[in-house]
Amino acid sequence: MKKFDALNFMTGFLAFAVMFFIYFPMLIVVIYSFNADTVNSFPIKHFSLKWYGVLIQNKTLLTSLKISALIGIFGTAVALVIGTMGALAMHKHNFKLKRFFERIVLLPITLPGILTGIAMLSFFPLLGISISLTAVVIGHTTFLICLVLTQVYARFKRLDPYLEEAAADLGSTPWQTFWKVTLPNIKTAIIGASLLSFTLSLDEIPVTFFLIARDNTLPIEIYTMLRRGITPEVNAISTIIFIISLIALILSVKFGERETKII
Amino acid sequence: MFLKLKPSFYLLFLPLALWMLLFLVLPYTRVFIQSFYTIDDFGVLQPALSFDSYKRFFTKELYYFTLFKTFGLSAVVTAIALIVSIPLAYYIAFKATKNKTLLYTLIILPLWVSYIVRAYAWKIILGEEGILNSFLQFIGFIDSPISALLYSDLAVVIGMVHIYTPFVLMPIYTSFEQIPTSLVEASKDLGANRFITFFKVVLPLSLPGIITGGTFAFVLSLGDFLAPNLLGGSNTLFISNIFQNMFGTSNDKPLGSAIGIVLLVVVLFVLDMSSRAEKRYSSLNSDRT
Amino acid sequence: MQKLFKSIAAIALAFTTLSCGGGSEKKAEESAEVAVTDFKGKTLSILCWEGYADTKFTKAFExxxxxxxxxxxxxxxxxxxxxxxxxxGExxxxxxxxxxxxxxxxxKDLVQPIDLTKITHYDSLGAKLRSMQDVVKDGKTYGVPFTWGPDYLVYNADVIKDPTSWNVLFDPKNKGKIALWDDISSLYLAGILLGYDKTDKGAIYNMNEEQLAAVKKKLMELKPQIRKxxxxxxxxxxxxxxxxxxxAIGWPLTPATLKKDGMNVKGMIPVEGATGWIDRLMITKSTTNKDLAVAWIDYITKAENMAKVAEATNYSVANEGAKAYMSPELQEITQMNNTTYYFEKLNFWQYVKNRKRYNEIWNEVKGGTK
Incomplete structure (x- = not known):
């Protein structure tokens, strides 16, 4: 039995307090999603599943969830193909602009989303793409490509370069080498990147905000609902998002690229 | 330079390069060009080479002062996020013996939870009839609700600290993890107490992580326009709100673009400074170890 | 679902054409040939103020x-x-x-002229509303009156007893409990408070720098009172x-909505006056559903449908005939029983030429800067 240590206790207490600060608001949302009352105040008088019922009736919100999911799936799929191909190219070849390119692809991840959103808003109409879901999908895909690229590229950098050479020496074609040697090695990075991409797309606001026209994505719909006044079904939908995020996170920690920064 | 490369390279690289050119590089270029345009009475863009927008930005207090104020508030958010993150990261890295992975997972979980949900949570907590006020009234701490909580700069800062703390926590934790325990032990063996060990050994070694985390928080707060919209009051005006205004409610695209370019330059400068500092401290570290 | 697949197809198309370096013409033409009466499966998109596409009156049309x-x-x-x-626009x-x-x-050429002969009930819309010339160009009419109302004083009648003037906004008792609209129309209000509209009603939409400075001072004075x-x-x-x-400054919608929640919130035009607005239905220049849009305008301007609009939005509607379909209570809320009074009292919005400057002043008020 260790003796009581004031300093250790303080650190532990502080750590716990911070953890509480991070989780308290989210717990509140989850708990209050079962509040039967319209006003979110303390204490809760009655518990009920009422707002989940209201939620199921809210067609606009459900449509926006569907739209978000589809954008996420589509954006992730395209980003995986283009991003992985690009990572492969950058891994295999050296070219003058490589350093420059490595920095460019970091921009959409590091720059404030509002900048990217407005840049796209200003330029897309010149390409004949007016604000619409199409524009939103392109916007999402752009930063998802960058995300996949950085993640997969990071994995490539840690790969044993001789593996592929060995495969080639043993007479396999580049195509075979890719499928039999390279892909299995980057598989987990790809799975991790796609989960992260999907979650980020599902949550994206700043870029979407400027490119959206008629059909809202889920976060934009929630934002609009909040702007029009607080409705308690936001608690319910938030709880559902919370659970989805939790599952995605657990999966991604299992597969993910832990050594690289995910942001 | 490209000539030496094999055709397979082009096949792999071309889609990426084209996509980035069309949907990223050209849009940014457009903002840059647009910042020199002018507009007519109805807000329609007129191609020109005019520095008016930049002149207005740097001469009107509304614009440059708001930029400074945004810097200030972002710095406050960053500072609090750092102060809050360090003890928790320290605890998980050095004190938690079991469930380390679980704890780590728990600190990155909020990153995965919708931004809008987190901002919204503060709205229902801080409101006049909100959870905090009704709780304080319930336990008899106050008689009438405190109205200054929501719709104020304070609410924006609290919300942002909450939203961006996990971004700060992660790199700090990672850099704590990388400190060899032998170093900490050595410091103790040499007679340094835990405070000295922390400030002279642990903290300097984790500077790269602290810088990265701080940069994240600073840049993200600098560009946030939603938290001020949702939680801010009559006094809250961030530069990104004006920026958004120019493309939305004010419809002055050249001035908006100029603000965007200034913001872009500032952010790139901060990112560059931070990556330099980070490199310097990590190389210092590797020299020492 | 379908929509997204369409978008995906559109991206694929955009991408292939773009990467070939040539931009192909957009699909603008194809819709022009659509048969006039066949609206099945089409979507009419209305970009509007809150509540102007309520299911209460869109359902029957759909x-x-x-x-x-x-x-x-x-x-x-x-x-x-x-x-x-x-x-x-598309x-x-x-x-x-x-x-x-x-x-x-x-x-700006963003909307197109409307063939009024196709709007069956156009002549039963308020004559005054129709007579406004700002949407007439070269003898063609671009907008059909839809709803109108005041930006008046909305107050909690349990707290504030029978206010007559906008001064209640400045009352220290209400400190931190006042709200203004986040819009340059707050400048119009300040202009009214300063009496700039006394001789010429349009003056508050065309204030000079000196007047704007005074307006800003007035709004800054009010600022400590403001909650949001x-x-x-x-x-x-x-x-x-x-x-x-x-x-607060607000619309009839607010008292009406809060009444349903059992609150005693009222609205009135203070002695200094108030501004008002008329919202019109316009068809975008590049719409791909022109016939459907015309059909909508024809449908919604009918008296009984306008009554439904009034019911859903709580605003006055352009067709006075709608009264026949409205309860006395609803007529009271929407001022449909008192249109002449409101028409005389309200100073209707006009186009602000120096909008950029108005916006800048408004931002300065919000930011508390020079």
């Missing part, structure tokens, strides 16, 4: 034509312009601008419901 009516709400006039100029078929922007839409500048009517409702706000 059922009749087998189409979908989809409303997208904007929070301010400039947002409308921003959406339209960003290429939204996405939206109908817009409902207020008089501060209606003329700009016509001038509201962005949407729903936000104001919410703050009044939570008693975070006791008096």
């Amino acid at each position: 059922d009749k034509y087998g189409c979908t009516v989809k409303g997208v709400y904007f929070g301010s006039s400039d947002e409308l312009i921003a959406k339209l100029t960003a290429g939204g 996405v939206y078929d109908i817009v409902t601008p207020s008089p501060d922007m209606a003329q700009a839409l016509v001038e 500048y509201w962005a949407t009517a729903g936000e104001l409702d919410n703050m009044m419901k939570n008693k975070e706000v006791v008096a």
Whole structure:
């Protein structure tokens, strides 16, 4: 039995307090999603599943969830193909602009989303793409490509370069080498990147905000609902998002690229 | 330079390069060009080479002062996020013996939870009839609700600290993890107490992580326009709100673009400074170890 | 589902054409040939103020034509312009601008003339509303009156007893409990408080620098009283419901909504006067659903449908005949029983030429800077 240590206790207490600060608001949302009352105040008088019922009736919100999911799936799929191909190219070849390119692809991840959103808003109409879901999908895909690229590229950098050479020496074609040697090695990075991409797309606001026209994505719909006044079904939908995020996170920690920064 | 490369390279690289050119590089270029345009009475863009927008930005207090104020508030958010993150990261890295992975997972979980949900949570907590006020009234701490909580700069800062703390926590934790325990032990063996060990050994070694985390928080707060919209009051005006205004409610695209370019330059400068500092401290570290 | 697949196809198309370096013509033409009466499966998109595409009155239209009516709400006039100029013209078929922007839409060539012969009930719309010239250009009419109302004083009658003047906003008792709209229309209000509209009603829409400076001073004076500048009517409702706000500039929608929640919130035009607005239905220049849009305008201007609009929005509607379908109570709320009074009292919005400057002043007020 260790003796009581004031300093250790303080650190532990502080750590716990911070953890509480991070989780308290989210717990509140989850708990209050079962509040039967319209006003979110303390204490809760009655518990009920009422707002989940209201939620199921809210067609606009459900449509926006569907739209978000589809954008996420589509954006992730395209980003995986283009991003992985690009990572492969950058891994295999050296070219003058490589350093420059490595920095460019970091921009959409590091720059404030509002900048990217407005840049796209200003330029897309010149390409004949007016604000619409199409524009939103392109916007999402752009930063998802960058995300996949950085993640997969990071994995490539840690790969044993001789593996592929060995495969080639043993007479396999580049195509075979890719499928039999390279892909299995980057598989987990790809799975991790796609989960992260999907979650980020599902949550994206700043870029979407400027490119959206008629059909809202889920976060934009929630934002609009909040702007029009607080409705308690936001608690319910938030709880559902919370659970989805939790599952995605657990999966991604299992597969993910832990050594690289995910942001 | 490209000539030496094999055709397979082009096949792999071309889609990426084209996509980035069309949907990223050209849009940014457009903002840059647009910042020199002018507009007519109805807000329609007129191609020109005019520095008016930049002149207005740097001469009107509304614009440059708001930029400074945004810097200030972002710095406050960053500072609090750092102060809050360090003890928790320290605890998980050095004190938690079991469930380390679980704890780590728990600190990155909020990153995965919708931004809008987190901002919204503060709205229902801080409101006049909100959870905090009704709780304080319930336990008899106050008689009438405190109205200054929501719709104020304070609410924006609290919300942002909450939203961006996990971004700060992660790199700090990672850099704590990388400190060899032998170093900490050595410091103790040499007679340094835990405070000295922390400030002279642990903290300097984790500077790269602290810088990265701080940069994240600073840049993200600098560009946030939603938290001020949702939680801010009559006094809250961030530069990104004006920026958004120019493309939305004010419809002055050249001035908006100029603000965007200034913001872009500032952010790139901060990112560059931070990556330099980070490199310097990590190389210092590797020299020492 | 289908929509997204369409978008995906569109991206694929955009990408292939773009990467070939040549931009192909857009699909603008194809819709022109669509048979006039067949609206089945089509979507009419209305870019409008909150509540102008309520299911209460869109449902019957949707059922009749087998189409979908989809409303997208904007929070301010400039947002409308921003959406339209960003290429939204192809996405939206109908817009409902207020008089501060209606003329700009016509001038900027973003909307198209409406064939009034196709609007069966046009002549039964308020003569005064029809007579406004800002949406007439070269003898052609670009907008059909839809709803109108005041930006008047909305107050919690349990807290404030029978106010007569806007001065209640400045009353120290209400400190931190006042809300203004986050819009340059707050400048019009300040102009009225300073009496700039005494000789010429239009003067508050064309104030000079000196007047604007005074307006700004007035608004800064009011600022310590303000809780929040509201962005949407729903936000104001919410703050009044939570008693975070006791008096505000607002629309008839707010008292009507809060009445349903059992609150004693009222609205009135103070002695100094108030501004008012007329929202019109306009058809975008690049709509791909022109016939459907005309059909909508024809449908919605009918007296009984206008009554449904009044019921859903609580605003006065353009067709006075709608009264026949409204309860006395609803007539009271929407001032439909008192249109002449309101018409005389209100100073209707006009296009602000120096909008950029107005916006800048408003931002300065919000930011508290010079």
